[in-house]
Amino acid sequence: MTIRFYNTLTSRTEEFASIEPQTVRMYSCGPTVYDFAHIGNFRSFLFADLIRRFLELAGYDVQHVMNITDVGHMTDDAVADGAGEDKMQVAAQRIKEDKKSGKVPEGAIDNPDDPYQIARYYTNAFLDDARQLGLKVAFEYPDNILHATEQIAPMQEMIARLIDRGHAYVGGDGVVYYSVESFPAYGRLSGNTLDHLHSGAGGRISEEHQAAKRHPADFMLWKPDSHHIMKWDSPWGPGYPGWHIECSVMALKRFGVDTIDIHTGGEDLIFPHHECEIAQSCGATGADYFARFWMHARFLLVEGEKMSKSKGNFYTVRDVLEGRVTGRPVHPSVLRYELLKSHYRSNMNFTVKGLQDSAGAVKRLQDFRSRCEAASSGEVAEVANSHPVIREFIDALSDDLNISAALAVVLPWAAETPADPAEALGVLREINSVLAVAPIDLELGGTAAPADDEDANVQALCRQLDEARARKDWPTADEIRKQIIDRGYNVHTGRDGTTAERPLA
RNA sequence: GGCGCCGUAGCCAAGUGGCCUAAGGCGACGGAUUGCAAAUCCGUUAUUCCCCGGUUCGAAUCCGGGCGGCGCCUCCA
Numbered sequence: 001m002t003i004r005f006y007n008t009l010t011s012r013t014e015e016f017a018s019i020e021p022q023t024v025r026m027y028s029c030g031p032t033v034y035d036f037a038h039i040g041n042f043r044s045f046l047f048a049d050l051i052r053r054f055l056e057l058a059g060y061d062v063q064h065v066m067n068i069t070d071v072g073h074m075t076d077d078a079v080a081d082g083a084g085e086d087k088m089q090v091a092a093q094r095i096k097e098d099k100k101s102g103k104v105p106e107g108a109i110d111n112p113d114d115p116y117q118i119a120r121y122y123t124n125a126f127l128d129d130a131r132q133l134g135l136k137v138a139f140e141y142p143d144n145i146l147h148a149t150e151q152i153a154p155m156q157e158m159i160a161r162l163i164d165r166g167h168a169y170v171g172g173d174g175v176v177y178y179s180v181e182s183f184p185a186y187g188r189l190s191g192n193t194l195d196h197l198h199s200g201a202g203g204r205i206s207e208e209h210q211a212a213k214r215h216p217a218d219f220m221l222w223k224p225d226s227h228h229i230m231k232w233d234s235p236w237g238p239g240y241p242g243w244h245i246e247c248s249v250m251a252l253k254r255f256g257v258d259t260i261d262i263h264t265g266g267e268d269l270i271f272p273h274h275e276c277e278i279a280q281s282c283g284a285t286g287a288d289y290f291a292r293f294w295m296h297a298r299f300l301l302v303e304g305e306k307m308s309k310s311k312g313n314f315y316t317v318r319d320v321l322e323g324r325v326t327g328r329p330v331h332p333s334v335l336r337y338e339l340l341k342s343h344y345r346s347n348m349n350f351t352v353k354g355l356q357d358s359a360g361a362v363k364r365l366q367d368f369r370s371r372c373e374a375a376s377s378g379e380v381a382e383v384a385n386s387h388p389v390i391r392e393f394i395d396a397l398s399d400d401l402n403i404s405a406a407l408a409v410v411l412p413w414a415a416e417t418p419a420d421p422a423e424a425l426g427v428l429r430e431i432n433s434v435l436a437v438a439p440i441d442l443e444l445g446g447t448a449a450p451a452d453d454e455d456a457n458v459q460a461l462c463r464q465l466d467e468a469r470a471r472k473d474w475p476t477a478d479e480i481r482k483q484i485i486d487r488g489y490n491v492h493t494g495r496d497g498t499t500a501e502r503p504l505a
Numbered sequence: 506g507g508c509g510c511c512g513u514a515g516c517c518a519a520g521u522g523g524c525c526u527a528a529g530g531c532g533a534c535g536g537a538u539u540g541c542a543a544a545u546c547c548g549u550u551a552u553u554c555c556c557c558g559g560u561u562c563g564a565a566u567c568c569g570g571g572c573g574g575c576g577c578c579u580c581c582a
Contacts, residue, residue, distance in 0.1 A: 006510095008509090011509075011510095069582095073581080073582045087582070175580085180579095187508095190509080190577070191507085191508040192508065192577080193508095213580070216579070217580085218579085219580055220581090223580095242580085243582060266576095267576055267577075268577065269577095270509085270576085271508090271577050271579085272577085272579060272580090273582095296510095296576095298511085298575075298576075301575080304574090306575080306576095338517095341517070341518085341530085342518075343518080343519095346511065347510090347512090347574070347575060348517095349516090349517080351517090353517090354516070354531085357516070357530075358517090358530095359531095361531070367544080371545095402519075404517080404518050404519050404529075404530085405518095405519055405528080407518090407529070408518085408519065408528060408529035409529085410529095411530055477540085478540095478542085481543090485542090485543095490543065490544090492542090492544060493539085493543075494544080
């Protein structure tokens with residue numbers, strides 16, 4: 001089996017091989033925790049999860065690390081004074097308003113002016129969302145998901161090393177900058193080489209900032225700023241680290257190697273973030289590569305448009321799951337499937353209709369599983385990867401994560417009635433270890449929707465319906481069935497009586 | 506303007522020179538089944554791959570040119 005991935009670094013699809021046989025070290029840029037993560041963020045995180053789970057099925061031991069950016073960086077809004085705002089302060093302001101409107105529950109954040117409380121609140125929200133959607137690394141918190149604010153010392157060590165090695169300097173404004181001219185490979189990932197940056201820079205850069213730097217493309221490693229809401233002592237004065245440095249540090253520190261196998265993120269991170277990470281990491285270690293494979297997920301569109309708060313199509317995971325997008329609750333596995341079903345390097349258009357389509361596919365897989373379980377009395381056979389269905393599934397994903405071809409293997413197969421249900425369950429277990437939608441995650445238990453009063457009421461109606469049917473009182477039976485459907489349930493009358501369940505979306 | 510992805514049915518989307526008069530899913534439609542439904546099963550659903558040229562015996566697939574969509578293009582994140 002040959003695994004091939006598209007590598008942003010070379011702009012080509014290349015054969016994947018890990019540096020150390022059987023082990024893959026993968027780093028994914030994680031969320032900022034100033035607000036709830038949105039579905040676009042999760043498309044990127046789930047793309048990384050797909051790589052990880054696929055490689056595991058293919059036999060690798062995958063070590064997956066992600067960061068949480070909780071340092072209060074600055075906004076990119078060009079406000080009047082040209083300095084931007086502290087993101088944590090912006091969040092604090094918003095939270096005060098959200099508390100009044102109830103969007104942030106009472107007691108969740110006692111003191112919005114405490115950035116650590118804000119970070120903790122949104123970190124927990126992220127982890128909840130991530131676990132619901134079956135993001136495997138979220139179950140490895142805090143071992144494999146690291147907070148930037150807990151890595152300040154190693155960041156300072158790396159900055160000091162970069163200064164020693166001639167890759168960084170203290171500018172005229174006291175800020176520590178990375179010298180891009182000291183790193184000839186700068187621009188290799190994004191194509192934004194120093195020549196191109198010169199010609200494309202235009203008049204967007206303010207004169208005073210440039211004066212402090214040796215080259216316009218030099219970027220910040222440490223900013224002394226005694227007014228910043230989160231600050232730490234450093235050899236360069238109290239302040240805070242640059243945005244890029246945390247990822248370089250965490251990846252190298254957590255893995256203990258100079259070169260990792262895969263680095264993932266959203267396509268917006270290619271430049272400047274990942275370009276700068278490479279410059280920092282390779283500058284500090286002297287290695288030729290920071291990561292061998294750079295893989296980027298394309299942006300998510302919503303109903304054909306870029307997701308933005310001003311357009312009102314800016315959805316968080318909980319907006320979708322709690323029904324604020326479709327008008328009814330959506331099962332997490334449906335959202336997972338929806339965000340996973342398009343190729344990661346294509347435009348993914350998130351739509352209400354697409355979500356409903358995904359619900360159909362997920363239900364098909366879940367029903368298949370139920371039918372097999374009933375037929376096999378729960379027995380699950382051990383199957384090897386050489387099984388034809390698993391073989392084809394892996395082959396499809398081996399081709400740069402061709403998820404559509406992989407689903408085209410699974411779905412027709414799951415439409416058949418298997419000759420050997422125990423074997424089918426074994427196959428499904430392997431396939432579901434990657435898809436994780438039927439159920440959301442086999443190994444990790446998954447999240448069953450909690451039964452509530454409404455469920456109990458509906459169960460009672462099902463019994464009444466059965467009684468009416470036993471009397472052949474069809475008008476009453478039809479009336480009850482209609483009531484159950486009106487409550488938003490799907491009804492099924494079978495050999496063993498009537499059952500009702502909530503639709504997946 | 507620079508760099509980079511991409512453009513196949515109502516929607517998602519496979520296919521990367523001949524087995525393509527183009528997978529698979531969702532949806533839709535017709536039928537079987539059902540007291541009626543649901544589920545399930547069977548069948549139908551692109552002579553055509555954004556447009557125009559070219560290469561070739563042969564192109565959705567290669568080349569050139571258009572058109573269209575998306576991302577990034579710095580010190581603030």
